Every structure is written in structure tokens, then in C-alpha cells.
Amino acid sequence: MTADFTTLAEFQALLAAAPSADQKALGEAQERNSQLTKPPGALGRLEDLAIWYGSWRGTGRPAIEAPQVIVFAGNHGVTAQGVSAFPAEVTEQMVLNFQHGGAAINQLAKAAGATLDVVALELDTPTADFTQTAAMSEAEVVVALAAGWSAVNVQSDLLVVGEMGIGNTTSAAAIANTLYGGDAADWVGRGTGVDDAGLANKARVVAEGVALHGTPQGLDALRTLGGRELAAMAGAIARARSLSIPVIMDGFICTAAAATLQSAAAGALDHVVAGHVSAEAAHGAVLAQLGKEPLLSLGMRLGEGSGAAVAINILKSAVACHSGMATFAEAGVSDG
Template sequence: MPFQTLAEFRDLLGRMPAPDATAIAAATARNGQLTKPPGALGRMEALAIWMAGWQGTDKPRADQPQIVIFAGNHGVTARGVSAFPAEVTVQMVANFAHGGAAINQLAKAFGAKLDVHALDLDRPTADFTEQPAMSEAEVVAVLRKGFEAVDPTAHLFVAGEMGIGNTTVAAALAAALYGGTGWAGRGTGVDDAGLARKEAAVAAGLARHAAVLSDPLQVLRCLGGREIAAMAGAILGARMARVPVILDGFIACAAAAVLEVATPGALDHCVAGHLSAEGAHGRLLERLGKEPLLSLGLRLGEGSGAALAIGVLQGAVACHSGMATFAEAGVAAGG
């Protein structure tokens, strides 16, 4: 087992590998010799070099992506914070299993392996306005589930989620980690009264757990959800396996933020797949220092925005690793 306690998980955060400087230098040199004007592929060039650093080669690959969807249920839904009942989580997991969801189609489109992990859906987390969402044993179990879900042979990793009520949980996490108000948004489409209930739940959760707000891992335990903790575990698992990660929307980024606040630099192996339509996502990306690859007005979750961004990374490494150099093509380099 990689860790059995939160203290051991915290210790692992202090032993994360760095990118391969030699591979970055070699990829940078190769990029300078490809048959194109310098900088002509814009941000794609930096993305390919970033991939090279994590894969440890001057010719990175992206043809074996992995998407993992984690599903969990939340006690805070009893507060009327979602437009849909918690039963929808179970129903959508069944839809994933039968290949009927958007993420199934996107996984097929980009050749990604798709795995789905339902996390005790019959046993929601506790209502965080009244008590900690999870015990230490519970949060460690799902952190480990996420950590172990990563295929170390994958070229790219996407963590997605399904969980009615989890935009409220993500808002509570963001508020606890970064302070301020206004983190709660419309989520699945709540009306003004529903938004007010979300904001009240976030405020009540922060007040209830004020004593732990300085510790990001305790914030995750007290205010988080199983699928969100599993995503955090998976992001760290990918880091330890040197697998680059594409972050999805507001909920996935809230999970990632726990790691970044706990250990600055924990997300150096991650890029932001997209800017979602969830109001506070852009604000959270700014806090994480991540510029999204896409902005298409998505708010589905499931890892869908990050899955679409797989195509951007595949294009970047295809050009970088597949293009001929000036010498190979017999083309005179520009001056």
C-alpha cells in the first residue's frame, strides 16, 4: 500500500518526482530543428516539451490516454443544494457502464481507456454542515483508491467525477482553501433559492470546521467527498508514476487545489483542460496558475472537458515527435 494514514499521504506529497531536465533540454533542441518557423505552433510547442519532461524522452507520446471517473454521494444534498436527486448518481454510473454517456463517446474519439469507480454510493458522506464528511479511515481509503486507479503505462491521465451535490462540496473546498465568498454557482441548474441554499451550506460548513481550515488535508476530510478525494489521490498517483494529467472543471480543480495548497508545485505535471461554465472555475484556475486549453462553455463534468483536451495534447506531441527536422527533410533552416 502506498500510504495508510493522512500523515503518510502528506509525506508522499513531500517526495514527488520532478520532470526530467535532460529530456526537456533534448525536446527543446528538437523543437528548434523542426520544419517550421520558430514558435509557429504557439502553445503546442511548450505543451510537447512539458510532456517530454514527464515522460523522460525527447519524443513524447499521447496515444494511450486513460480516463477514470469516480462517483460518490454527498450528505449535504439533504440541504436542497442540487436540482437533481442523489439517485441520479447511481443511474449515471449505470449509463457509463452501458456506454451511453458523453464521456464514453469522447473516450472512444480519442482512443482513451475508460474506467469507472463507484465509491459506496449507498452510503453518502456525512452532511458537512453538521459533522466531518469523512473519518480519516474513509478519506484515506478513497485517496488510495484514486492513487491506485492510475495506469502507470498511460501517456496521459484524466480524472472525472459524477456526484449529485458535488459543486457545493467543491465550493466549500475552494472557500476553505482560498477564502472569500461567491464560490458557489448554479451547478446542475439550481434556481435563486437553490443557490442561496448552496451558499448557506458552504458558510455553515466553514463555520463548523473552522478549526481545521489551515490544513488542506483535513479540509478535504471534513468538507470533501469520496469522488473528490479519489481524484486528489489519482492526481498524486499520476505524479508518482510521472504521467501527465489534464485537469477537468471546477470540481476536479477543487480536488487538485487541495494538493497544491498542501505542497506548492504539486500540480506541475498538470494542465487545465478547459474553462467551464461554472462561475468560479476561472477564479480557481487563476489561483492554481493554470491557463485552460479550451473554453467551450461546458458544465457537464464526467471529465468531458479534459477528455476533449486530450486531442490538443495528441496534436502537440504528434507534431513534435513526428515532424521531420530541417536536416532530415533536406530543407534549409530559416535565419
């Protein structure tokens, strides 16, 4: 499948024209929820999740049968600044691990009944060092967006996107800093496990990158400070919106990538819920900026889509109760 855009302007237009939730289905889901054999609100957020999910799938009685997890991998030129505790070669090594079924995300996707696809993005050609120039040209970021767009299975009914890329917490921190302001130190974390000196170095790198590019916003933030795997995640999230496929968002890096879509087009993440809040320091702050309340808080900081994959079963549980429970009338139970 080829993407429906060849420039950032065309991609921006697709964001602006993306469908919204089905209001008829929303009303039907709310009505069904009010009739189920339970006290009103007794299932808490599970009720809201099921109604939200149904509104995007166009039915008041939805089911989740074909979740998809996609892991995108890319390498970052900014690693030349010493921002990671691991060498860039680890990206390719982990891609092989994904492909051989040996990573955490393989186990979590299987446990959630999800298919898993792995997309490596020009690992032999890292993005440019964003402290020196833009991470990607327009052509390069469009190719990465298109890779994400094309990776979404149109038959799926739920999407999780994850990433692998040494140096990508630095890109995510730079994107958060340019979108939301403050000091670079507010947005950097330990990533793969850098020490205090490494953390200070990451803050320096982020500050230099944001200063060089003049606090870019929206898709320009993705181009100048991001990475191919971040752009691919953004492309996949946008494609899911075009297909009315709900998305569970993963950790800090995925959230930063998604935030560029929200910056580019208000409401671009209405089809997205936050799967978890990670242990990466600034993730909660980005979620707060996006108005997303995480489903889980498990101290995870792996990436790979792992936290969101765990949350698939939360959403499945919500939908199973909503669509499988009997109504008071069906069960012959008095509703008061």
C-alpha cells in the same frame, strides 16, 4: 494494487517526495523543437505542451499511446440541505449509464482513443453533511484516496479523472472558499441547474460548512468538506505524479480536488494542465489561483471528465507535431 499509504500523514509524505520533471528530457525536447521545420513559436502553446509532456515522460521525442480516463462516483450527505436540483439516486443511475456506454464521457473517451474506467465509491453510504460534522473521518478519506491511487493504470501515459456525484459542486465550492477565502457566494454556481433561491441556499451551506470547520487547508479541507469522488480524483492525480504520468485536469470539481494537493504540497500539480474552463461560475477563479491557463473554453459544465477528454486530442496534436515533424536537416530545408 494496494496503495502505499494508510494515513493522511503518509500520503502527505508521498506528495512531498514525488518526482519532478526530467530536466535532461526537457532540454532535449526544447532542442528538438528549435530544429523543426517551422518558424520559431509558430505552433504557439502546442510547442510548450509537447515540451512539457516530454519532460514528464523522460524523452525529448515522446508519443501518447495509452491515455486513461477514470470517472469516480460518490454521494454527499450535504444534499440533505437541498443544494441540488436532482436527487442523490441519479449518481447510481449515471454510473450504470457509464458502464453501458451511454454517457458523453464514453463517446469522448472513444474519440480520444482513451480507455475508460468507472469506480463507484460506497454509493449506499453518503459522506456526512459537512454543515454538521466533517464529511469524512481520516480513515474514510484515506480509503477514497487509496481507491483513486489504485485505479491508475501504470502502463498509461496520460490521465484524465472525472466525477459523478449529486451535490459535489457544493463540496467543490466549500473547498475553494476555505482555500482561497472571500465570501461563499463568490464560489457557488448553479451546478445541476438550481434557481436563484437554490443558489442562495448553496451559499448558506458553504458558509456554514467553512465556519464550522475553521477554514481547513490542504488534505484537511478534502476530509472535512470534500467527498469520496473528490478524494479519489486527488489520489489518482497524486499516483500519476509518482509514475511521471501527465494529467489533464477537468472542470470545477476536479480542479477543487486537485487544489487540495497544491495546498498540501507546493508544486504538487506541476504534472497537470487544465483541459478547459467550464461554465461553472468559480472555475476560472480556482484556475487562476493555481496558475493554470485552460486549453479550451467551450461553455461545458457536465463534469465526468468530459472537458479534459476533449483536450486529450489537443495534447495529442501537440506531441504528434513535435515528434513527427522533420527537422530542417532531415527535410533538407534551409533554416535561414
